[in-house]
Amino acid sequence: MKVRVVYKPDGTVAVIHPAPKSRRPKETEAAWLARVFDKPLAPVYAKNGAGETVQVNPLHGLPFDDIDISELPQTRKYREAWRGEKGIGIVIDQEMKAKIDARPSEEEQKQIALAERIVSLKAARNELTGDAALACQREIERLSQELADA
């Protein structure tokens, strides 16, 4: 199946995927794809050449390539690093790829979030008394155990 890769002015790309069920009986593939690919999106506000704010279709008039879906990168891990240019296709921006690789993993992010939550609860506990302080302490212990398990 074909998809359309649209190259944005900032070098990033959008990819239009047709819904298989949207093809009408007896409609040629070319007519179907043209209908889907040319569907206008919600207009956005942008500055024109004269500096005026106008509504524009975000993908209208941009360069594109229609490619087979198998030619897309097979993982989206580096989706933020997808860049492209008409005739060249999608390439991975190595600088952005390095940034992505340097990011903590999702599991690490969860652990960091847990630790931050525990710290904030401990600060709050010092302001509380009675049952509220007790409940806060129990939550700290539960999250600490969860962090230890992770």
Add this chain to the structure above:
Amino acid sequence: MDMQRRTYCEDAMALADAEGCTPECRQRLLNVVDCSLGLYYQGECLGIEDIFALGGVCERVIHVGPGAEFADPQDAFDSIVDAAVDNQYVVVLCPGIYTGNYVMPDYVHLEAKTRHRGACRMQSAVGVTLTVPVGSGCRIEGVTIETTGQAALDFPAATAGKHYHISDCRIRGDYNTDNENLVTIQGDACCVTFLNGTRFEYYETGDTGAANWHRAVYVTATSEVHFHNCIWRMEFDDPNGIMVGIDAAATYAVEWVIQGCEAHMHADNLLFAGAVGFLYDHGVGVEKYVETNHIHLISTKAGLGYGVFLDSSDNAGLLHATANHIEVVGFAGNFSYHAGNGDQICSASDFLNCAQGTSTAGTGVVDLVSSEACGELSVTENAWIGGTPAGVPAANTLYRDNIVKGWIQLNGTGVIAINDSFNVSGIVDGGVGLYTVTWDQDFANANYSCVATTDNYHAVVDTFAVGSVRVSALDAGHNYVDTTKVCAVAIGDQ
């Protein structure tokens, strides 16, 4: 040859031999046997006595017309004094116009000498044009029966239990009066079959009274009425009245079989209270079959009145509507299958084309109405729901505003895959966790509702437009994230 037919044919030939019938007479009898077996639905056939009564054995023939034995049909009818089940007569009308109120005696049949349309015409301006025999069944073939007054053809109450075949006839009324019925059937257990291109022509031009009824066939008895390959041509100029192809009065259990017929019903100057309907069945109980008919209900005064295909209004009937082609054009009100109290209408493979008459709508309304609590409705083909609540929405009721208009489930990991969808032309992958769903059929405005969810994260819906909406998947830290299940559902005006 199936066993039942063979038995009937053998019985018929045995009787023909006993009577010393001519070859022509034997063939006529076989034709009647074939015809009768073919006409009755689901294996219900005439008894052999009924067949003899309809077909006669060796009928005596009397001609009516210029230079014939009689000049007037009634004189011919009155001359017959010895008709009986085994001594039947056929009165043959030669081409001509015969004016009067004619009453057929028992065991007499009526045929046109020529089938050229309108060549053999019986007509009247006052009273019933032709009354069928009440003490026996009969057949009437090829005759044009016209009226400008009351009924053209009448089956009185005394026809109870008798069988009638009306074949290739033209039954016409040109009315400018109130509440006229072209054909009236009043005999209990009477079985009337109209067939072979019999035409019901009803032209109403002068009646302007409110809520008058104009019926081509009106049944006021518990009876069976079958139509096979018949034609209705009805034109109607009554702003407030109701024009109906077939109607049964309330409380009568009429078994309808309507197959292979064609109806053109045309209304001019209809006002809001007026209506045009093909079958108004106010009778009780029994099953009815409406199959493979072509029905065209047309109003020239767009935006007013009602057009109705089937109205089963009252009483616990089961109406089978199958493979009909229905076109309703120009009315303000809805084309309907209208199921009354306890009714069930089973519509299978009906083709519906209903254009509403307002200039702005452009598309039709199929009104699937169950007006009473017990009604059930089953539609196997697509239904277009156009209704909006007039006030507080009725409980458990389908309106145009409460139908899901589009949905999608996609896998946002790896190479994006749309797992399934409805009314979605595609998606735009705008980046990690960012999917713009484009609708195949746009919404009327951007004020529709759309909800989305994912399998592991929360979703945000924004950037509403008539043709698209953006769905984002975000993790607990509000970072965009790809995930394996992203779902969205939208409801709103289209």
